[in-house]
Structures are given as structure tokens and as C-alpha cells.
Amino acid sequence: MTTMTVIEAVRSTLDEEMARDDRIFIIGEDVEAGGVFRATDGLHAKYNDRVIDSPLAESSIIGISIGAAHYGLRPVAEIQFADFIHSGFDQLCSEASRWCYRTNGDAYLPMVVRTPWGGGVHGGQHHSQSIEAYYAHMPGIKVVAPAFPADFRSLLKASIADPNPVLFLEHKRIYRLIKQEMEGAPAETQLSRARVTRKGTDLTIFAYGFMLHESLNAAETLSGEGVDCMVVDLLTLNPLDKETVLESAKATGKVLIVHEDTLTGGLGGEISAIIAEEAFEYLDAPIKRLAAPDVPPMPYHHAMEDFFMPNREKIAAAARALAAY
Amino acid sequence: MTATRTRRTRSRETIEDYLLSEQQLEDMYYHMLLARRLNERMLALNRQGRAPFVIAGAGQEAAQVGAAMALKKGEDYVAPYYRDLGVNLVLGMTAREAMLNLLGKRDDPNSHGKQMPSHWGNVSRRIVTQSSVVTTQFLHATGIGLAAKLRKDPIVVLTSCGEGSTSKGDFHEALNFSAIHKLPVIFFVENNGYAITESNEKEMPVPNVADRARGYGIQSAMVDGMDCIAVYQTVRPAVDQARRGGGPFLIEAKCYRLWPHSSDDDDSRYRPKKELEEWIKKDPLTLFRSRVEDDGIFPREDLDEIEKRVEEEVRDAAQWAMMQPDPLPEDALTYVYRELS
Structure with missing residues (x-):
């Protein structure tokens, strides 16, 4: 162990x-x-x-x-x-x-x-x-x-x-x-694959890094409310695992993309474009992006920092709204 | 090609005043001349609409050939810059390959049509691939020097640039790092007087690039870059010293860009005619020829014969290269990544 x-x-x-x-x-x-x-x-x-x-x-x-x-x-x-x-x-x-x-x-x-x-x-x-x-x-x-x-x-x-x-x-x-x-933990060995970290049927959350953990936490909260979230860890951001992205989007029909990078030009735009182009017919709701606001850097003071960053509560709120759509 | 007269065999013994043998002197002249004639033919092809772009090294052949001849071919590394046709020819590039490169042909060994002409690179000849972004290659050379030092390989890296490039951060970072680690890197600056339209005074507040070396604890030297023999005699000891673990060396070859910046540039807008006329008198080819002729190393006929040989080679190369296949349009999609072997 x-x-x-x-x-x-x-x-x-x-x-x-x-x-x-x-x-x-x-x-x-x-x-x-x-x-x-x-x-x-x-x-x-x-x-x-x-x-x-x-x-x-x-x-x-x-x-x-x-x-x-x-x-x-x-x-x-x-x-x-x-x-x-x-x-x-x-x-x-x-x-x-x-x-x-x-x-x-x-x-x-x-x-x-x-x-x-x-x-x-x-x-x-x-x-x-x-x-x-x-x-x-x-x-x-x-x-x-x-x-x-x-x-x-x-x-x-x-x-x-x-x-x-x-x-x-x-x-x-x-x-x-x-x-x-570490023993027995899932460990990806290819620089081209995403992983479904949590299975779910109501909506799909895409995230990476720290936000993946915040998304898993939000999914846990929502499961107590009867909303079943799939969470996908993107792992490799370039090249993106388009196949897993599309399959997981199709599986639930509702997509939330989370990153702490600012919204405009962030990876959420690319993932959402891939889904819109190739899985449009499977969607039951508009694709939702949750990202940092379009301000140049992350501010220092904790009040503004907390405001800037997505977190488990904001993710849960966005997922809740999406599930209700 | 048939020789019209029998010439005596070149001696490989070092001539005292030159520190070079007859054979080396002939090679020197041949490569300088080949570089110039290739560049002339390239420009002609550009004017005929057969080549979209030419960037040449006219006026810098002595610096390039003299420096490259100080290296061990196939062992030492070179991270050159786009004017360095002369360096590439010394290290084994053929006239035909130079023309393939100009025309962006499929079989151009440098980049197979993916880069603009004169962006060199050849793994087997240890010529490092380079871009149009100036001076990035100084850090690549430093990295090769570091790797060689870690592996205890007795090689030297020569990297070159124009004086315009010496204002960029990578120039200073490379000098700093190689000095700290005493790496076997020769920084060779071909000061040709101009960075496109900007003359030296606009590029730096000190008269010589070589002056900057002191600030990094690097040895430096200046040499008449129009004199191929002097360049060789300056670079060679620096190379030998670096190979023995003596650390990096900065050499500034004072030469002159005899042509406009590129085939798209009109230098009459910014360059005084008189200045150009003065420098034309110091053309490295004329200078070399008169010295070896005056010293009685080669009779005039021998040098004429080299001229003829080069002209024929260039003519053949241009004709041959134009017939070679172009890349396929879909080749644009190839080699984005190297596959795991």
C-alpha cells in the first residue's frame, strides 16, 4: 500500500x-x-x-x-x-x-x-x-x-x-x-486519452486539473439531490480525445465545461465547438461553459480571488440549472 | 566535364604563412565562389519568376567558408543562420541541393518545401534546423554544447548570426549560460553592416559586437570578415581551445552585405551609394584571388579553371532542380508529430 x-x-x-x-x-x-x-x-x-x-x-x-x-x-x-x-x-x-x-x-x-x-x-x-x-x-x-x-x-x-x-x-x-x-488506481498511459472518472446519466461535466476535483465534489452534492452527473477528466489537452468527448456528450445530452482559465478563447470554446459540430442532434440543452471572467489576471485579495475562480458551489449551481433545462 | 589542361596535384602540406595547405586553399576558393555564383543564379531565377524569394550571403562568403573550414566535418555541430549558404557548402551541401532548397522541392534535404529558402537543416551533416526568428539558434547551440559536455563528447558547436540578431535576448542568455558552464560553443557574428535597413549605429551603442563578450566573461576576437584566410586563422584556434574544454568564444567577422536584404528589398532607399562602392573594392572573392595569385600559390589559369567548374556546376544544378518533383499538396499534413518508435 x-x-x-x-x-x-x-x-x-x-x-x-x-x-x-x-x-x-x-x-x-x-x-x-x-x-x-x-x-x-x-x-x-x-x-x-x-x-x-x-x-x-x-x-x-x-x-x-x-x-x-x-x-x-x-x-x-x-x-x-x-x-x-x-x-x-x-x-x-x-x-x-x-x-x-x-x-x-x-x-x-x-x-x-x-x-x-x-x-x-x-x-x-x-x-x-x-x-x-x-x-x-x-x-x-x-x-x-x-x-x-x-x-x-x-x-x-x-x-x-x-x-x-x-x-x-x-x-x-x-x-x-x-x-x-497508487496501487490499483487507474493510470492513463497514453497522451491522447480522456477518462470518464465518474459515470452519470443526466449531464456531463468536462474538467481538468484542480477543477476536476471540484467537479467531482459538485457531482457528489448533486447526486444527493437526485441529479446524476458524469465527470470526464480530459487529462491531455492537446491532442484532445475527441472520441471520448463526443461519446460522453452524447451519453447524457447535456454538457457543462469547467475551467479556471478565462472564458474567451479558453479550451471550453474548442470542446463546445467539437460537440456542436459532431453531436448536435444528441443535445437536449445549450452547451454551458463555466470559466473565469474575462479579466486579465487572477486578482490577489481572497475575496476577489474566490469570485474569479470557479469552485464546487458554482459548478453545482451551473449543473443544477443545466439538469433542470 | 573534361579538363582542358593537366594541372599538378595539390599538396596537402601546410603553407607557413597561411596555416592552410594548397588543397585547403583551393577548397576555400571553390566554396566561396560556388556560394556567390549560386546566389547570383538564384537571384536571376527570382527575376525570371521561377523562385519566389531569395536571401543571400554575398559579401559574407569569406566569413562563412573560413569559419566552417575550422570545424570537423560530420562531428562538430553548426547552428547557422539564413545567409550561411557558404557554411552549408563546406559541410557537404551540393549545388543541386541548394537549388532544390531555393525552389522548395520535395527532395530538398533541409525541409522538403516546408520552409522558406535558406532555412537550413541537415541531421546527418549536423546542421541544426533553423527558423526565421533570429538568434533562437544561439540557445540551441548552447543546449548542444551542454549535452556534449554532459556526455563528455569532444565536439564543438558553431552558431552564427548577423549583428542585427545580437540585440535579442537569446543572444545574451546564450552567452551567459555557456560562459557559466564553460561550454564548447563558438558564437560567430557576421557583422555585415545592416539589419535590413538599419545600420550598426541604430542597433547598438558600442562599436563592436565583440566588446560585449567581456560582460559575460567570454573571450572574443574581431577579424576582417572579407579575408577568408584571416577568418580561418582566427576561428580555428578558438575551436581547438573549446574542444579542449576552454569554454565558449565570441568572434565578430567584419564583413559587408553587398546585396539588398533580400530579393524583395531595395537598398538604394537607405544605403549610400558611395559606401557600397567602397566595400565592393574589398569583395572577398577578389581579395582572395589576388592574394593567392600574387603570392604565387596558384597560377591564374588554375583559378580560372575553378571558375569554369563552378559555373558549369551551377548551371547544371539550376536546370536539374527545376525538373525535380514538387511536394504534394497533402504533404502539408505530414510530420506534425513524431511517432513513438
Whole structure:
């Protein structure tokens, strides 16, 4: 019996992978000392020069990982907070995402960029952001955002094994909040599949990361009221598992998409378009999106932060209204 | 192709003043000339409406060829920039391949029609794929240097850019990181005087790119980039030193962009005619030819013969490449991801 938190799953997986394959190395800010969330705790002592502190320069972290991956190593880069990744946007989107495409597969980049994302930790505008939509928009980069420790483990392994650049998103609110017995827990191994985490017949909730847990909680509340919610964990945001999205939407005919990213241009729009285009006849209600309001960043003060973020109560209210439609 | 006269075999012994052998000097001239003549033919094809875009390295051949010849072919890595036709030719690109690249043909080994011309890349020749975004390649080179150091492989990476690129953050980040970790990276800046329309004074407040190295604790050198032999003699020791673990080196080759920025640019709008005329007098091809001729290394006929050989090669390459297959429209959908092997 091994119970693990998310951060323990990440750390132990990095350790195991580095022991297995000496081409893997870690680069990022403060990683030698274990990182600000302790994801690389103890790894420098064990793997020496394969855990490398970088200067405070995100373009370097990603650009250097590109070079090293091209050379044949397996970099696992850490961007300390997802909010700071954008100075490496050029390296990810103008370079990494198209390395394989523009060489017709002659060159490719087996690299992972791990980064803590998301709000609910009083992090204000630059320690709370949801960044997934910018990067999920870009073909050539895979974007993963698990919710449970067992998936963190299996999908981190899959990301390291993948010959393409993978952005591996770790919601910081659940690092220590969510624990799971690892043995026998469902663990997705493909970077292309969503999972029906909770079965249900009245409506379908799509979520990922911290919001997946809030959605499961809301579903529990609603089941006491006689509303049976299906909850789908999207797991990989690019490429999206269209098949599971469509099947789960068709199964209930009512769809609620939840994310803490802002509404306009968020992934909810894409999922809703897929369902509207390919499952329109199955719908019994308009598709509903629950997302953060269209303001630039997450505000700092807890009153405004709570207002900004979707949560279990807001999800339950939205689901209740949808069930009644 | 039949030789009209018998020429003596080139010696491979190093000539003292040059630090190069006769054979190397011939290769040098051949590659510089091939780069120039290819560029001329490319521009002609553009004007005939056969090639949508040309971006050339005229005036920078000495810098490119001299620097590339200092590397171990097939072992060392290069992360070049779009003007570096000369670098690619030294490392093995053929005239035919250069023309396939110009025309975006299916079999262009650089990108099979997916990139604009002159965006190089060839895995087997260790030429790193590059984009139009300037200086990103400096960090790729740094990453290759780091990887080589981790694996204890005795290789060197040479990455190049124009001086315009040196204002970008990636330039500074790459210098900083490679200096911290003493990586085997040669940063080679071809200062050609212009970033499209902007002259050096608009790009930086110091007279030389090389001056910036000191701030990062990197050794640097400046060299006359119109003089291929001088470039080789400057780059070679830096490469050898980096291979022995001596760390990165920044080299600024002062050269000149003899042509407009690209086939779509009109340089008469911003470039003083007199300035151009002065630099034309220092054309690297003329300079090289007169030196080896004056020093009696090669008789004039030998150099004429190389000219002829190159011209024939370029003519053949253009004709051949135009007959080669284009990519299929649906090839636009291929290789977005690499499959798990």
C-alpha cells in the first residue's frame, strides 16, 4: 500500500526515470536545491550534474532543452511558475513545436517542460495563471494536465518517453491536497486519452486539473439531490480525445465545461465547438461553459480571488440549472 | 566535364604563412565562389519568376567558408543562420541541393518545401534546423554544447548570426549560460553592416559586437570578415581551445552585405551609394584571388579553371532542380508529430 500526494508522485517518478535512463537530465531555476515546490528534492545529490540550476531565464531553459534534445538527450525542464513561461513562448512555439514538421521528421525533440499552474493559492496575477490555451492551440506540442497522483506518474512517464515536446502542467493547488492509493488506481498511459472518472446519466461535466476535483465534489452534492452527473477528466489537452468527448456528450445530452482559465478563447470554446459540430442532434440543452471572467489576471485579495475562480458551489449551481433545462 | 589542361596535384602540406595547405586553399576558393555564383543564379531565377524569394550571403562568403573550414566535418555541430549558404557548402551541401532548397522541392534535404529558402537543416551533416526568428539558434547551440559536455563528447558547436540578431535576448542568455558552464560553443557574428535597413549605429551603442563578450566573461576576437584566410586563422584556434574544454568564444567577422536584404528589398532607399562602392573594392572573392595569385600559390589559369567548374556546376544544378518533383499538396499534413518508435 503506497499512498502518494501529487508532488510525491512527481518527485518519485522523476527519480525512477533518471535511474532508468541516463540521458534524462533536469534543468530549471532552483532545481538543485529541490525547487520551490520540492519536486526535485534530493535529485541533485543523487544524480549530480544531471540536475542543473539555470539562471533566471526561461527562454534559456527551453531553448537549451531544445538543443540538448536535438543532440539525443532527454531534458525535463522545469519552469518555476507557469506564469513565467511566456518569455520562452518563442522557443516553444516558433521552434520546438515545428522542429519535426519542418524537417519532415529527420529531427525531433523528446523533451518535457514541467510547470506548476493554476490558482487558489493567493498567488495573484503571476503565480496563478492558466496558460494551457496558448500552448494547446499550437500543433506540435502536447499539453497534459492530470488531476490524480497515479495519472501524474503514468503520464509523466509517457511524456518523457514521447519523442515530441510535451508541456506537463501540474496544478499547484493539488500538489499536497490530493492523495491517492497508487496501487490499483487507474493510470492513463497514453497522451491522447480522456477518462470518464465518474459515470452519470443526466449531464456531463468536462474538467481538468484542480477543477476536476471540484467537479467531482459538485457531482457528489448533486447526486444527493437526485441529479446524476458524469465527470470526464480530459487529462491531455492537446491532442484532445475527441472520441471520448463526443461519446460522453452524447451519453447524457447535456454538457457543462469547467475551467479556471478565462472564458474567451479558453479550451471550453474548442470542446463546445467539437460537440456542436459532431453531436448536435444528441443535445437536449445549450452547451454551458463555466470559466473565469474575462479579466486579465487572477486578482490577489481572497475575496476577489474566490469570485474569479470557479469552485464546487458554482459548478453545482451551473449543473443544477443545466439538469433542470 | 573534361579538363582542358593537366594541372599538378595539390599538396596537402601546410603553407607557413597561411596555416592552410594548397588543397585547403583551393577548397576555400571553390566554396566561396560556388556560394556567390549560386546566389547570383538564384537571384536571376527570382527575376525570371521561377523562385519566389531569395536571401543571400554575398559579401559574407569569406566569413562563412573560413569559419566552417575550422570545424570537423560530420562531428562538430553548426547552428547557422539564413545567409550561411557558404557554411552549408563546406559541410557537404551540393549545388543541386541548394537549388532544390531555393525552389522548395520535395527532395530538398533541409525541409522538403516546408520552409522558406535558406532555412537550413541537415541531421546527418549536423546542421541544426533553423527558423526565421533570429538568434533562437544561439540557445540551441548552447543546449548542444551542454549535452556534449554532459556526455563528455569532444565536439564543438558553431552558431552564427548577423549583428542585427545580437540585440535579442537569446543572444545574451546564450552567452551567459555557456560562459557559466564553460561550454564548447563558438558564437560567430557576421557583422555585415545592416539589419535590413538599419545600420550598426541604430542597433547598438558600442562599436563592436565583440566588446560585449567581456560582460559575460567570454573571450572574443574581431577579424576582417572579407579575408577568408584571416577568418580561418582566427576561428580555428578558438575551436581547438573549446574542444579542449576552454569554454565558449565570441568572434565578430567584419564583413559587408553587398546585396539588398533580400530579393524583395531595395537598398538604394537607405544605403549610400558611395559606401557600397567602397566595400565592393574589398569583395572577398577578389581579395582572395589576388592574394593567392600574387603570392604565387596558384597560377591564374588554375583559378580560372575553378571558375569554369563552378559555373558549369551551377548551371547544371539550376536546370536539374527545376525538373525535380514538387511536394504534394497533402504533404502539408505530414510530420506534425513524431511517432513513438
